[in-house]
Every structure is written in structure tokens, then in C-alpha cells.
Amino acid sequence: MIRKIVFLIIFLWTPCLAVGEMVHDVYFRGKNHELDVYRIYGKEDGPTLMIMGGIQGNEPGGYLAADLYVDMALKKGNLIVVPRANFYSILVNKRGATGDMNRKFSSVSTHDPDSEVVKKIKEIMRQTDYFLNLHDGSGFYHPEYIDDMHNPRRYGQSIIVDTDKYITPTGKELDLGSLADRVIRQVNSSIKESEYRFRLNNHRTSAPDSIHKEQRRSATFYALTHLHKPAFACETSKSIKDFRKRVVFQTMVVNAFMKEIGIVPEQPSIYIEPPRMKYALISINNANPIAIYNNQRIFVTRGDFLEVVSVVSNYKRGVIANILGLGQLNDIGQPFRIHKPTTIEIKKDMFPCGKVHIDVTSKLNHTWLITDVNNKIYALSPDEVITVEKGATIELKDLVYMGSTSHGLNVNFKGFVPNWSNNTGEDRGYKIDTSKLLGRYATQIDKTTRRYRICAMRGNNRIVSFYIDIIDATK
Numbered sequence: 001m002i003r004k005i006v007f008l009i010i011f012l013w014t015p016c017l018a019v020g021e022m023v024h025d026v027y028f029r030g031k032n033h034e035l036d037v038y039r040i041y042g043k044e045d046g047p048t049l050m051i052m053g054g055i056q057g058n059e060p061g062g063y064l065a066a067d068l069y070v071d072m073a074l075k076k077g078n079l080i081v082v083p084r085a086n087f088y089s090i091l092v093n094k095r096g097a098t099g100d101m102n103r104k105f106s107s108v109s110t111h112d113p114d115s116e117v118v119k120k121i122k123e124i125m126r127q128t129d130y131f132l133n134l135h136d137g138s139g140f141y142h143p144e145y146i147d148d149m150h151n152p153r154r155y156g157q158s159i160i161v162d163t164d165k166y167i168t169p170t171g172k173e174l175d176l177g178s179l180a181d182r183v184i185r186q187v188n189s190s191i192k193e194s195e196y197r198f199r200l201n202n203h204r205t206s207a208p209d210s211i212h213k214e215q216r217r218s219a220t221f222y223a224l225t226h227l228h229k230p231a232f233a234c235e236t237s238k239s240i241k242d243f244r245k246r247v248v249f250q251t252m253v254v255n256a257f258m259k260e261i262g263i264v265p266e267q268p269s270i271y272i273e274p275p276r277m278k279y280a281l282i283s284i285n286n287a288n289p290i291a292i293y294n295n296q297r298i299f300v301t302r303g304d305f306l307e308v309v310s311v312v313s314n315y316k317r318g319v320i321a322n323i324l325g326l327g328q329l330n331d332i333g334q335p336f337r338i339h340k341p342t343t344i345e346i347k348k349d350m351f352p353c354g355k356v357h358i359d360v361t362s363k364l365n366h367t368w369l370i371t372d373v374n375n376k377i378y379a380l381s382p383d384e385v386i387t388v389e390k391g392a393t394i395e396l397k398d399l400v401y402m403g404s405t406s407h408g409l410n411v412n413f414k415g416f417v418p419n420w421s422n423n424t425g426e427d428r429g430y431k432i433d434t435s436k437l438l439g440r441y442a443t444q445i446d447k448t449t450r451r452y453r454i455c456a457m458r459g460n461n462r463i464v465s466f467y468i469d470i471i472d473a474t475k
């Protein structure tokens with residue numbers, strides 16, 4: 001058998017320990033009939049069980065149960081899991097979107113849209129020692145006729161075999177009935193409701209008087225009579241309305257089969273896959289989040305709020321996003337105002353798994369401070385510096401922010417206080433005498449020049465800055 005290694009499941013990446021292995025193959029990718037096959041190899045050699053679900057799309061108990069085994073790790077033995085044999089029919093929630101796939105195993109027309117999938121499933125069946133097909137069936141199987149929902153023609157809560165004993169061409173006897181009986185005994189010991197206990201349902205499919213001759217075209221019958229492999233169907237009842245309960249019954253049956261066959265799970269399943277970030281969902285100024293992929297850059301305007309809303313990775317738990325220089329170790333779910341470029345580090349526990357770079361642009365579009373200097377009007381751009389002589393009169397006329405004058409921002413000339421008894425921090429509309437400013441708010445640029453800052457504020461947060469350099473020619 002060719003083992004294509006998609007990824008190794010390695011405990012803490014130390015090569016000295018025995019490792020399990022999971023191989024995922026996708027056939028007919030992107031088609032309605034996409035077929036996903038998962039092969040799980042135990043650390044110790046042992047028998048292989050193929051678990052198939054969803055051959056009929058309206059049976060979620062079966063395919064949801066099968067899907068759970070994809071994440072299983074094994075101490076001993078192997079699993080081949082085909083959770084969605086008929087994905088198309090699952091998506092449309094019908095028994096068969098293009099006819100009943102479980103009646104296509106004796107022969108199928110090459111024009112049939114299911115033919116390629118059936119052919120592939122037959123090929124995969126060759127690689128297993130045991131085959132188990134998971135279904136949700138109608139009513140409750142009962143060997144005698146009780147009523148319409150409990151009788152020999154119903155399927156629910158039964159394990160189906162095509163025959164009790166089967167002799168292979170090499171003379172080996174496959175005792176399907178006994179194995180199913182042992183599984184049923186094991187499962188029933190933990191089912192309280194008598195109606196939900198499983199029964200052995202021998203279809204006697206080959207017998208001339210079989211009431212289930214249609215099963216001669218089924219997957220289990222093919223596995224048994226063409227490949228000579230022990231094959232079973234597990235049927236939970238569609239009359240159990242909560243399909244999650246059916247999933248539980250299905251897993252009880254699969255677990256019992258594994259135990260009887262000698263496949264030993266590892267608990268908890270030890271799959272230590274290297275963590276990989278898929279993308280981070282980032283919201284700027286509370287807008288709808290956008291997906292940013294590993295190593296991408298996001299551009300914000302200085303003062304913007306940035307929030308890492310969530311990180312999508314191959315792990316659900318233990319994943320954090322750390323905006324370097326802001327917040328704490330995990331900054332997911334909190335908005336931060338960004339003033340300078342930084343990096344968001346994505347980690348899963350101690351393992352780095354991605355980075356997003358934050359670039360800050362101070363270029364605010366359509367933003368100006370309209371300023372009157374000695375009766376001359378200037379439009380200052382963000383971070384622009386205008387130079388005036390000490391004693392010049394300045395009036396901050398208005399602020400256009402992102403093209404708008406209705407932005408709710410205050411304009412504060414640091415070092416100018418128009419009204420000592422009520423300093424609102426709003427300095428528009430005053431004639432500001434530049435010889436009477438509070439020097440401690442200024443930065444000394446050189447011997448003769450002091451720089452004052454004018455800030456557009458939202459509450460206590462600085463949104464944009466403009467600068468006035470005041471030259472004192474007497475110095």
C-alpha cells in the first residue's frame with residue numbers, strides 16, 4: 001500500500017517517540033461528489049476497519065458519527081474513514097441526489113454521476129479487513145411483526161449482516177453473526193431504553209426467499225461477496241428524532257466493533273499538528289472585520305482603532321494574538337488605538353504561527369487645519385509645521401477632518417489657555433498671541449525656535465497633530 005504522508009502526527013516534534021499517522025486524500029475535489037478519505041494508522045500494527053457514512057445523504061446519525069473518527073488516534077490497528085460517501089446527497093439532504101448510491105455496487109452505468117465514486121469506494125474497500133457502513137433507517141427492526149414501526153422490514157437499531165456465516169473461496173469461514181452478536185451485547189449493556197437496544201438483522205441477502213434482495217446491489221454485499229471481507233451495516237432509527245442521540249448510538253457500535261476486532265484507540269488522541277494561522281479577522285474603527293493572512297500588512301491611519309476580532313487557525317484552543325507594545329499577551333477582542341507601526345504576533349500556546357504587520361500612515365485624506373496667521377489663511381496638513389515669528393497672531397479657524405467639519409473633534413493648542421476658569425480644550429475662534437504661550441508645552445528645536453503642538457482630540461485621544469514653530473529673533 002502506498003502511504004502518502006500528508007502530515008505526521010508527532011508528539012512535541014521529538015523524533016524519538018513512536019508516532020501515529022493520518023493521511024487525507026481528496027478525490028473529485030471541488031466537484032459535487034468530492035470524496036474525502038482519511039486513513040489513520042496506529043502506532044502498533046493491527047487490523048484495519050473501514051467506517052463509511054453518508055452513502056445516503058439524509059442519514060446524519062451515520063455521517064456525523066463517522067466524521068468523529070477522523071480525529072481519532074490509535075494505539076493499535078488502523079481506520080479508513082469515509083465520512084461522506086455521497087457528499088452531494090448530504091448537501092441536498094436526500095437519500096440519493098442522483099439515485100440511491102447503495103444500489104449501485106453490483107453494476108453502475110458509466111454515465112451515472114455516482115459511478116466514479118462507487119468505483120473509488122470499491123478500490124478503497126480492498127485496503128480494509130473489515131467494512132462498516134453507518135446508516136439511519138426507518139422504524140425499529142424486530143424479528144416478528146409487532147406493528148407498522150416494529151417489524152422485520154424495518155431497519156432502525158439493528159446491525160445488519162447479509163448472512164450469518166460466509167465461506168470465502170479459500171475456505172475460510174467468516175462468522176459475521178457471532179461478531180455482530182458480541183458487539184450488540186456490549187452496546188446493549190449500556191442502553192437503558194429497551195426500544196433502543198440493537199438487534200441482529202440477518203438479511204439473508206443471497207437466499208432465494210430473502211425479503212431484502214435489493215441488498216444484493218449494496219456496498220456491504222459487494223465487500224462480502226466480491227472482496228470476501230466481513231461487512232456490516234449499523235442502522236440507528238430515524239424515529240429517534242434527535243439525530244445527536246443517533247450519533248451517540250452509532251459511536252457505541254463503532255467503538256464496540258473496534259474493541260472486538262482489536263483496534264485500540266489512544267485517549268486522548270495525540271495529534272500534535274504544527275499550528276498554522278489561516279487568517280486574522282481585523283476590524284478598523286469598529287468597521288466590518290477583514291481577513292488578513294499570514295505575513296500580510298494592514299495599513300491604518302495614525303490614531304485608528306484596531307481590533308483583532310478573532311484568529312482562524314488549525315487549532316481552536318490556545319490561540320492568541322499579541323499586538324506588540326500594546327495591551328497584554330492576548331489582545332484578541334480588544335480595540336487599541338494605533339500610533340506607530342507594530343506587529344501582531346499570532347501564537348498557539350508557546351508556538352508562533354503567524355504575523356501581521358501594522359503600518360501607520362499619517363496621511364489623512366482631506367484633513368486640514370484652517371489657520372489665520374496675521375490675517376493670512378493657511379491650510380495645514382496633518383503633521384505639517386508652519387513657522388511664525390514670536391508675537392504673530394494666530395487664529396485656529398476650523399478643522400476639516402476627512403473632508404468634513406462635523407466630526408466632533410476638539411482643537412487644542414497646547415500651551416494656550418483662553419479661559420483659566422473653564423479650560424474646555426477647545427481653542428478655535430480665539431486670537432492667539434504667540435508671545436504669551438506657556439513655554440513648558442513647547443519643544444526647543446534650536447536656539448531660537450520652539451515648537452508648539454496643536455492637536456485634534458476625541459475625548460482624551462489625539463487624532464491628528466499640527467505644529468507651529470515660533471522663532472524668537474531676539475535670541
Ligand SMILES: [Zn+2]
Pocket residue numbers: 056059134135136137
Ligand atoms: Zn441508509
